Each structure stands twice: as C-alpha cells, then as structure tokens.
Amino acid sequence: MxxxxxxxxxxxxxxxxxxxxxxxxxxxxxxxxxxxxxxxxxxxxxxxxxxxxxxxxxxxxxxxxxxxxxxxxxxxxxxxxxxxxxxxxxxxxxxxxxxxxxxxxxxxxxxxxxxxxxxxxxxxxxxYMNSINWIYDEQNGYMSQKLYLKVYELENKFRGLINEYMLKQFGEDWFASKISSEFNSKSQEYGEWYNTKYKTLNYIKSELFNLQTRDLINMLKVSYENEELSKVDSQVNAIKNILRNEADKIVTNEILNEKTLWEQYFKDVLDENIETIWTEFSNMRNIIAHNKVISIEFFNDMINNIAELNTIIERSRESINIRIKSQEEKLVKQHIEEEYSDLILSEVDFSSYDNDEEVIDRIFNDGELSHLYCTVEDKAKELEESYKELRDSLDEINFYYDEEDDLLEFKERLLVVNNAINDQDKIIVSELINTTDKLEIIEEISCYLSNMTEVKNNKINECIKSILWSTEFSDNEKIFSYCTLNGDVFSVDIKGWFCVGIEELDDIFIDYTKNSEIIKRGGIDISFGDYEQHEDGYYMPNKGQYFNINVEQLYNKIEDDVDEITSSINSICEEISKII
The missing domain is CATH 3.30.530 (Alpha-D-Glucose-1,6-Bisphosphate; Chain A, domain 4)
Structure with missing residues (x-):
C-alpha cells in the first residue's frame, strides 16, 4: 500500500x-x-x-x-x-x-x-518545507472506507425513517404533494440523468436518494402538509421570517402559524439536538466524500457522531410505531368495520365506535381522566396564586432603615427575610445580623437582601409565566407544565394514541416528568375487542373489549408535589406577613 x-x-x-x-x-x-x-x-x-x-x-x-x-x-x-x-x-x-x-x-x-x-x-x-501537498494515500483510503460504510448505512437509515413515516401518514405521493417545490425540482433534476440512462431499476421511487445529506432535514423545515403552501414555500417562509413578530397585524394569521412538516411530525419525535448533530455529520460526510486526508481525531469524532445518530434514529423509530398507524392500515380497518353489522356487535356484547370522538367520550365517562384534568387546572391556579402572593409579599418589605426605627426590630426583619429567600449564604448572613450592631454593616446587609429579593421576584415571574394547563386530549398534548424557584421543570404530556377498529390494542401514556425524566407514568389501555364465528354460525368474543384508565397515582403525585410547593410558599408568606 x-x-x-x-x-x-x-x-x-x-x-x-x-x-x-x-x-x-x-x-x-x-x-x-x-x-x-x-x-x-x-x-x-x-x-x-x-x-x-x-x-x-x-x-x-x-x-x-x-x-x-x-x-x-x-x-x-x-x-x-x-x-x-x-x-x-x-x-x-x-x-x-x-x-x-x-x-x-x-x-x-x-x-x-x-x-x-x-x-x-x-x-x-x-x-523544513513551506507546504505539504498530498498525492496518494491508501492508508487514508482504509480509514475513509471504514467510515463510509457507516455513513452509507446511517444516511439510508434516516432516509428510510422519513420515507416510512411519510408513507404511513400521506401515502405514495407524499414527496410530490407535500415537499416544497425547491426540493422537488432539485430531486427531479438530479435523478433525471440516471433514470434516463440506466433503466433497469428506474421504477424505484428515489426522490430522497436524489437529495444531499443536509437536504433531508432542510426540506422538511420548508414544507407543509397544506399542499398549496408547499408550492409557494419560499414566499411563505420569507413572510414568516420577516413578519412573525407582527403576526397580529396580518390578516392571514393562520398561514404564519402553519407548522412545517418538520415542526409537526419530526421535531418532537427526534432528539432536540438532532439538527446540530446532523449538520456536523453532513460536514464530516463531505470530508469523506471528497477524499480529504483525515486525522485519527476526526475519525473518532465521526464514529461517535454516527453512533449517537444511530441511537436517536432507532429510538425515534420506536416512537413512530407508537404514534402513528399507517394510512393503509386505517383504510383496511375502516372497511372491515363497515362490514361488521350492529347485530354481530350486539351478539358479542361489544359497543360500536365509529370515530375518535366517540372513543374519547367513552374514556372520559369513566371519570378518572376528568379528575386528572380537574386536578391539573386546580393545582395550576393554586400554584399561580401562591407565586403571586409571594411576589406581592416580597414587594411590600421595607428595607430602608429610619433613624426613628428600633435597630433590634430592623435586624429581626432582616433575619426573617434572610431565612425566607436566601438560598446561597443564609447561615453567614444570619450570623452577621446577630453579631453586629454597627449600622453601616446592617444597612449593607439590608441592601444585599434587597437585591436578592429583586432577583427572587424575577424568578417568581418566570415561574408564573411557566404555568400552563390544557383541557385538550390528543396525542403529544402538554396538559400541564410549571417550574420551581430552584429551576426544576415539571410537565405532564400525552404520548401515543389509538386507532378505532376491531382487533386494535392501543396504549396511551400520560407522563409526569421532572427535567425530562419520567417520575410517574399513567395511561389508558384500550382494547376494541375481537371475535370469531363458530361452525354453527354464532359469534363469540376471543378478545375482550375494555378501557382501563390508570391515572389515580398520577394525579395524586401531581397534587402532592404542587401542595408541597404551595405549602412551602405559604409558610414563607406567613413569616413575611409578620414584618410588613
């Protein structure tokens, strides 16, 4: 070599x-x-x-x-x-x-x-030389070849993920109908030469294979489910970028708020850092494709990058299988359901469900899910009220020392404030207050605690803004979120959905998370049941029909957590009320 x-x-x-x-x-x-x-x-x-x-x-x-x-x-x-x-x-x-x-x-x-x-x-x-010019390197070829096999596998795995998802969602013509005109033209121009000259496999749809690596995400970020918007994608995206902050002045506000395919279907399924990682991978991939001399550090970084992306894609594929049923499957199930008569369903003691709304009504009839939503709304309002009360209490504290004031009482006031809001050096400040009678030191401490109170109020305002709750029940819906003064972020999200139809078994997860880690999971197990016909002509169920609502522990946990926070806040407010 x-x-x-x-x-x-x-x-x-x-x-x-x-x-x-x-x-x-x-x-x-x-x-x-x-x-x-x-x-x-x-x-x-x-x-x-x-x-x-x-x-x-x-x-x-x-x-x-x-x-x-x-x-x-x-x-x-x-x-x-x-x-x-x-x-x-x-x-x-x-x-x-x-x-x-x-x-x-x-x-x-x-x-x-x-x-x-x-x-x-x-x-x-x-x-000794000004420059080094590379001519030929089979050792570099060995390293690049090892990388390119992994690049080839990863690229096509990502293409396959996009293709499978979009086929299930929109059918065979998804690329032509949903992807922006820019990338449709680009794909067509690139593939035309190959399909014209080499006809053996030109029946295979290859739109995604005609696009460069970095295009795979970019095309989704400028394309829309609304086919008319995708045809004029460049104009729409230009308007959105320029006028998004003044959307209330635009008559066609719904266009500005239209989600791209990336935002609607892929952003939440894939890792939040996927764009950054994929861009770096695309740059690395081009280094390999152009046969640049590569270092061992580059080699190792690219191996790690590919491994990380492989993990993201595999995890995303599992998530897709939970979130979406194929279009073909839906149509087949719909046809089968139409063939089943009400008589047969009555014979096997099954209820008939024609659409999602009827199923949702059945789920809420149980009362447990309604209790969860009531708990969420009540606790969101309680938490917001507690934060506002704390903010108002802090605003009323008088940090100014008047000569007519009793120094001992003023020090007691500062001790209460210090104990209530100081998370950094509470013990030290408390010791200073207790051991000194020097007015200048006490006034410095008062100024220090006043500034700390202002910072605390800013955090409280952020916490108030973070409190959100929803009455909607749908896949990927965030029904509750809030954050605490120490920066923890809590969220309650619906993951997964159901497909109406005999034989269907579905799981809807409702996850309560702290800083994106699940701390309690509730959910709904749904079986629409199944039955078979016996030789003598009658029907008997072979799979039961049921709706199991398992959210009691979930709403109890939410209630306990919020109560603990509001109780702590109320205790602070009670202490502060003694000095204002």
Whole structure:
C-alpha cells in the first residue's frame, strides 16, 4: 500500500535539506517505538553527476527499509529540483505484510501503526518545507472506507425513517404533494440523468436518494402538509421570517402559524439536538466524500457522531410505531368495520365506535381522566396564586432603615427575610445580623437582601409565566407544565394514541416528568375487542373489549408535589406577613 506526498518551498535556508529531514524522521519514528532502527541509503549530488563537487556534497535521494510488527515499510525521499525558490521533496512510503508480501493483507492494528508513521514522516518534512501537498494515500483510503460504510448505512437509515413515516401518514405521493417545490425540482433534476440512462431499476421511487445529506432535514423545515403552501414555500417562509413578530397585524394569521412538516411530525419525535448533530455529520460526510486526508481525531469524532445518530434514529423509530398507524392500515380497518353489522356487535356484547370522538367520550365517562384534568387546572391556579402572593409579599418589605426605627426590630426583619429567600449564604448572613450592631454593616446587609429579593421576584415571574394547563386530549398534548424557584421543570404530556377498529390494542401514556425524566407514568389501555364465528354460525368474543384508565397515582403525585410547593410558599408568606 502506498502513501505519496510532496513538500514544496524551503522555510529557511539550510544545508543538505534531505539529510536533515531524514534525521527528523528518525527522531519522530523512534518516539513511536524506540525498538525501531532506521538506516538510510543516501545518494548524493556528486554520485548523480559522476564527478567530485568542489563545495560540500548534498544528499539528493534517501531510502530506508523498516521491518516491525510484521510490516515491511519502505520510505523514499527525492529532491529533484535545485532552485531554492522551487525546491520539491518527493516522499513515497510503501508498506506490505512482511510475512507474505501482500499489500492488501494488512490488519487494523497495522493500519493504525502506519497512520502514526505517516504523521511522523509528514511532520518531519513540514518542519523544513513551506507546504505539504498530498498525492496518494491508501492508508487514508482504509480509514475513509471504514467510515463510509457507516455513513452509507446511517444516511439510508434516516432516509428510510422519513420515507416510512411519510408513507404511513400521506401515502405514495407524499414527496410530490407535500415537499416544497425547491426540493422537488432539485430531486427531479438530479435523478433525471440516471433514470434516463440506466433503466433497469428506474421504477424505484428515489426522490430522497436524489437529495444531499443536509437536504433531508432542510426540506422538511420548508414544507407543509397544506399542499398549496408547499408550492409557494419560499414566499411563505420569507413572510414568516420577516413578519412573525407582527403576526397580529396580518390578516392571514393562520398561514404564519402553519407548522412545517418538520415542526409537526419530526421535531418532537427526534432528539432536540438532532439538527446540530446532523449538520456536523453532513460536514464530516463531505470530508469523506471528497477524499480529504483525515486525522485519527476526526475519525473518532465521526464514529461517535454516527453512533449517537444511530441511537436517536432507532429510538425515534420506536416512537413512530407508537404514534402513528399507517394510512393503509386505517383504510383496511375502516372497511372491515363497515362490514361488521350492529347485530354481530350486539351478539358479542361489544359497543360500536365509529370515530375518535366517540372513543374519547367513552374514556372520559369513566371519570378518572376528568379528575386528572380537574386536578391539573386546580393545582395550576393554586400554584399561580401562591407565586403571586409571594411576589406581592416580597414587594411590600421595607428595607430602608429610619433613624426613628428600633435597630433590634430592623435586624429581626432582616433575619426573617434572610431565612425566607436566601438560598446561597443564609447561615453567614444570619450570623452577621446577630453579631453586629454597627449600622453601616446592617444597612449593607439590608441592601444585599434587597437585591436578592429583586432577583427572587424575577424568578417568581418566570415561574408564573411557566404555568400552563390544557383541557385538550390528543396525542403529544402538554396538559400541564410549571417550574420551581430552584429551576426544576415539571410537565405532564400525552404520548401515543389509538386507532378505532376491531382487533386494535392501543396504549396511551400520560407522563409526569421532572427535567425530562419520567417520575410517574399513567395511561389508558384500550382494547376494541375481537371475535370469531363458530361452525354453527354464532359469534363469540376471543378478545375482550375494555378501557382501563390508570391515572389515580398520577394525579395524586401531581397534587402532592404542587401542595408541597404551595405549602412551602405559604409558610414563607406567613413569616413575611409578620414584618410588613
């Protein structure tokens, strides 16, 4: 296997540059492995010209053979130009298996060792030369090939994820009907040449394969479920970017608020950092595609990047299977349901459900889910009221010391405030207040606590703004969220949905999370039941029909958590009320 590069232009004038480079190569390689012994065969200018030189002779060619780690490594250096401003040093490295002489039979460990040799030799040359120009590198090809196999697998896994999701949601023509005109044209132009010249497989739809890696996310970010918007995507997105902050002045407000395919279907399914990670992967992928010489650090970073993206995509595929039923499956189930008569359903004692609304009514008839929503609304209002009461109480505190005030009472007031709001150095401040009667120190402490109170009020306002609750019941709906003064974020979200139809078994999860970690999970298990016909013609159920609502522990946990917060706030307000 070969590695060739050329060093051009001398950094500084030196005598016998090839010899100096060889000495530097020796030093660097022995630093890799001190057991390596390097000897060079030199050919000088006088030998090349077949006559003695008056001046000091100069090395033009140098060659060395190294045998280590079952590798035979040949390093060849040549200086073929003489003008100082145009000096070129040609370096040729050849390595092969020392046992069988096969250049292809190189192990991964040997390739890694050759990477170190390549770096050592090229750095040794770069010490004396202005620039290093790469010509050919099979060792780099080995590293790039390993990466590209993983790149190929990951890219197509992501394409497959998008394609499967959109096919299930919109059917076979999803790309033409939903994707923006810009990317439709781009895909068509790229694929036209291939499909025209090579007809064997041109029946395979390949729109996504005609787009570059970075296009896969970009196309979703400018496309809409509304086909008319996708046709004029560039104009719509330009208007949205310019006027989003003044949307209330726009008559067609609903257009500005229209979600792209990325926002509506993919952003929540994929990891929140997927855009950043995928952009970096796309940049790395282009490095490989253009055969750039890559470092081991780049190699390792890309391996880690690919592994992270693989994990995200696999996890997202599981989420998709929960969230969405295929369009074909829905149509098949709908047809089957239409064939089942009310008589058969009555015979097996099953209820008939024609649409989502009827199922939702059945779920809420149980009363448990309604209790959850009532709990959420009540606790949201209680929490908001407690935060506002605390804010108002803090606003009423008088931090100004009047000469007519009793210093001891003023200190007592500061102690109450310190105990109520100081989460940083409560003990130290309390000790200062208790041990000093110096007015200037007390006033400094008062100013310090006043500033801290202002910061606390800002946090309280943020907490008030964070409180949200919803009466909606649908997939991916956030029905409650709030944050605490210490920065914890709590949320109650619906994950998953149901598909109406005999044989269907569905799970709807309702997750209560703290800082995105699930602390309590409730949910709804739904079975629409199934039945079979016996030989004598009557029908009997073989799978029961049921709706199990499991949210009691969930709303109890929410109630306990909010009560604990409001109780703590109310205690603080009660203490503060004694000094205002």
């Amino acid at each position: 070969r590695i060739n590069f050329i060093g051009t232009g001398i950094k500084r004038e030196v005598d016998d540059i090839v010899f100096l480079i060889c000495e530097n190569i020796t030093n660097r390689i022995t630093n890799i492995n001190n057991e390596i012994e390097i000897e060079y065969n030199y050919r000088t200018l006088s030998e090349e010209l077949y006559r003695d030189m008056d001046d000091e002779d100069e090395v033009l060619f140098a060659k060395s053979n190294i045998n280590i780690n079952n590798l035979n490594i040949s390093i060849d250096l040549k200086k073929l130009t003489y003008k100082e401003d145009k000096v070129n040093i040609f370096i040729n490295i050849i390595y092969q298996n020392a046992v069988d002489g096969d250049e292809e039979n190189i192990t991964e460990e040997q390739q890694n060792f050759m990477y170190q040799i390549k770096v050592a030799v090229s750095k040794a040359v770069s010490k």
